[in-house]
Amino acid sequence: MHTFDSLTAYRNYRLLWTGNFCCNSGQWLQLLTVGWLVRDLTEGSATSALQVVTVGGLSTLPVLLVGPWGGVLGDRVDRRKLLMRIQAFMACIAVVFALLVVSDYGVELSNTATVWAAYAYVIVAGSCLSIAQPMRQALIANTVPPEAFGNAFATNSLTITSTRIFGPFIGGILIANLGFTANFLMEAAFYAAMVLVFLPLRTPYQLAPARRRISPVSAFGEGIRFIRREQPVILSMILVGLIPNMVLHQVWFLLPVFTADTLEQAADVGGFLLSATGIGGFASAALIASIGFVFKKGILALCSVLASSVFVVLFAYSPLIVPPFPLVAALVLIGLMSFAQAHFRTTSGTLVQLITPDRYRGRVTSLASYGQGFVFPFSIVVGVMTDFTGVVAAITVLGVAGLVLSLYSLVALRVVREHI
DSSP, X not given: OOTTHHHHHOHHHHHHXXXXXXXXXXXXXXXXXXXXXXXXXXXXXXXXXXHHHHHHHGGGTHHHHTHHHHHHHXXXXXXXXXXXXXXXXXXXXXXXXXXXXXXXXXXXXXXXXXXXXXXXXXXXXXXXXXXXXXXXXXXXXXXXXXXXXXXXXXXXXXXXXXXXXXXXXXXXXXXXXXXSHHHHHHHHHHHHHHHHXXXXXXXXXOOOOOOOOOOHHHHHHHHHHIIIIIOHHHHHHHHHHHIIIIIITHHHHTHHHIIIIISOOOHHHHHHHHHHHHHHHHHHHHHHHHHOOXXXXXXXXXXXXXXXXXXXXXXXXXXXXXTTOHHHHHHHHHHHHHHHHHHHHHHHHHHHHHTSXXXXXXXXXXXXXXGGGGHHHHHHHHHHHHHHHOHHHHHHHHHHHHHHHHHHHHHHOHHHHTOO
């Protein structure tokens, strides 16, 4: 069992892990809180589901415009300092938004104005995240040697999954008892904590930024050419990643609607469901960190997406599977879906980092995350579909679509299937 080898062996990785834990805690609080805020403000509206899904997916839109250039920047500057500046800014805007949504600290806004303020908030936060998230992944390879990549990436996934257990669990209770402002202030505190943790962090495995006189456009083109000509498996993994990141991830945005309309429960139970996704992801990361990759990474990634699609379909009908205990069935199935998705992300991320030289790492990591930018336009379609057909039918369609696409990928993408 080698679950915590990287944490015990490398001090700089421990600092990075702790900082990522803080940052991910803030992000999950934001996802839960903004979704329920918009749900409450639009309750009774014919477009409530559309607006809830929209505010959830809107944070991914900046990936299309900002993300690739953030990768170029990450290959030119000190990634650690760049992250510290971004997280300090995110802490400030979280405090500002907290003051906007409660009359005790500022001017009380109308429901419509507050919804638009929520949209603006997630766009700004999403712009920061589209740069910060790939850089946090790239820093893993800068704090451990190549032989520790697999364990380090899996252990880092624990910062995502463990915070998804406790953050939404506590956040849902806080919303039910204290309102939304407490969550946004806690989000800001987590971002500030990451900045403090990063102060003593060093990156011994990061190459010095290149001193060549090359334009950002040319640098971006270099990253594209590297993927197309030297490592086409990365391009295939980006395309496969659209299934869990663009299609299946919509289920998480629909959790407030599913919880309220299908399970007939409030925000605290919605927090429990999101926490269940954290438990599933935590189990996946702990398994990989402990025993490594038993199968080839390519085939493991493809099968993980297929399994996740199956669990999405079953989750849609969870109240019918165990009628006396619909919440129990929903918690188990959403946890299994998250287990499979986390297996894909950890496996895919490790594979990409292993075959990418550090001089391309920022650009390739950003491009590997590019598919997340299509979440928002697809969430509009999902939101409209949910308002017309109901949340159960919408989740079923998402699961079936993921199932068809993952089966096709498993058969067609030989370059992925046979990769180590």
